[in-house]
Amino acid sequence: MDLLFEILSTMLIQLQKPTLAFLIGGMLLAAMGSKFEVPDPVYKFIVILLLLKVGLGAGISVREADLVALAVPALAAALAGITIVLLGARTLARLRDVSHMDGMATAGLFGAVSASTLAAGIAVLDDGGIAYEGFIGALYPFMDIAALVTAIVLARMSADRKLARPVQGDGTAALTVGGTGGFGAPALDGKMIKGILVDTFRSPAISALVLGLAIGMFARPESVYSSFYEPLFRGLLSILMLVMGMEAWSRLSELRKVAHAYVLYGLTAPIIHGLIGFGLGLVAHQLTGFSAGGVVLLAVMAASSSDISGPPTMRAALPEANPSAYVGTSTGLGTPVAILSTPLFMALADVFIGL
Template sequence: MDVLLDFGARFLHQLQSPTLAFLLGGILIAALGSRLTIPDSIYKFIVFMLLMKVGLKGGMAISEADLAAMLLPALIAVFVGCLIVVIGRYTLAMLPGIRTEDGIATAGLFGAVSGSTLAAGMVVLENDGIAYEPWAAALYPFMDIPALVLAIVLASVYLKKKDGSGEKVQIWPIVKESLQGSALSALLLGIALGLFTNPGKVVDTFYEPLFRGLLSVLMLIMGIEAYARLNELRRVAHWFAVYAALMPLVHGLIAFGLGYIAHVLVGFSPGGVVLLAIIAGSSSDISGPPTLRAGIPTANPSSYIGASTSIGTPVAIAIGIPLYIGLAQVVFGS
């Protein structure tokens, strides 16, 4: 009983963090009818800045990392991203009233990774003084790319079987499209620059001081967008709402369990386990939607984007992050 009370207290404490407050504040002012809008160009610039900083720090860390220690968490990230898509394909996509391609696209979006949720998780961990491997953020593409590619492949196979064309699915164009997406391009560029150059000064003097402020604006935008997308979600099957509310936590807990195995086998830190769970519990808000629009054009964007933005992301940030931190404090000790 004491353990549950302790966990509950820590969970409530996490809900009061500034990062989560901006998200909830955005939802609140949108619900009250505020006309506040932030231009899409500013949103894209903020995401670019955040992912470049994450990539630069991750690349610098990889250059100094024990690659043997990083290998298992990276393989787990690939496995979890693919597993999330497979789970969605044989649960959500098979429910009554759900078009199969809509269900697969939704699973692909939830298997991919949200850069904003990753950034929020890193800030919360740092605010709480929870250490994690600097290269842990670089697990992002190991989960993101396989999930998107697998979702598009599964949808393509299903649609080709449905129309009886028998045409083979070309994998490489799908991979190429994913890699050329704006979010992954920024992240991979940052990783490469951090890995092969020495960007420490520009990170410390430019990216680092702006990081938390830009993240707070991004969380405000995400909150406003989440409320705006609620109307879209009401127009599609209620199963999407159930999936978006429950599965981010299921995905995160699966990753937490596998991350614990990596902790035991290769010494993956508790903070790294939490960050892996946060990544798995997120749903792509930048790289995923345009990639899936192009790869599964018959899927309804209102289904997968509405489910992700209006419910999935708030659940992943407001509930998932404090949940995994509280769980880690119970499992690993304070």
């Protein structure tokens, strides 16, 4: 009972911190029909600045990091992304009232990472004075790309199987699929996977993050980082949280067009996915001394769902999927639930590791 009270107390305290308070405030503004808005170019500019800040900080830290200390969390991040997609393929994508393609697109977004959610998690830990590895931002692409590629490849393989047709020959039924081997087992299209990787790296989110990483690793941006990016971080993030809160509320209306299963998935999946990330983070902690703050942020990344790089990637790779299903579930429910679950992961880290 004392443990439960401790976790609830930690969560309540963290919900009062600026980052989460602005998110809730944005949802309240939208619920009341407020006309408040941030122009789209300003919103995009804020996102790019935040990602450059995260990338620069990660690159500066990677320059001095132990490769083993970085490699194990990076592997954990990739495993988290793949595991989340496989779990979605076994649950949401198999439900009777859910299109398999829509389910896989949704699972892909939930396996990928929300840059804004990661930035929010970093801010919450900073506000609490909780230490974490500076290279944490470098884990973003590992989870993001692993999840998107896995989801798209599985969705395409399933679509190819449905197009398979029996070939009449010597009386033995065989299955052939265009561009694949026999027995109905589609060969992976290397060109398709290469296209996914290229499109993902060209997306604004990944491009800004990788650019920041590269500059942080191979240049000396400490002066501009400390004088410009670091002081602006929390102020810009508060505006972003307001926008995301309002957008999350408006996206809820899109969920009326799709099955109720998406509502249940959007409410529960972030917690389950976050616990997967938390568990893998604990393994990294045991193997390399990965910090409690790092474990929390890995859980936050796993709980998040892509809001920038994922949707355009899915639209290009899986045009058959319904954006109302995967974007509405991700932005309308997944993102706010993931951000608001940050205190839960902090409380768990305090219990199992000690913050």
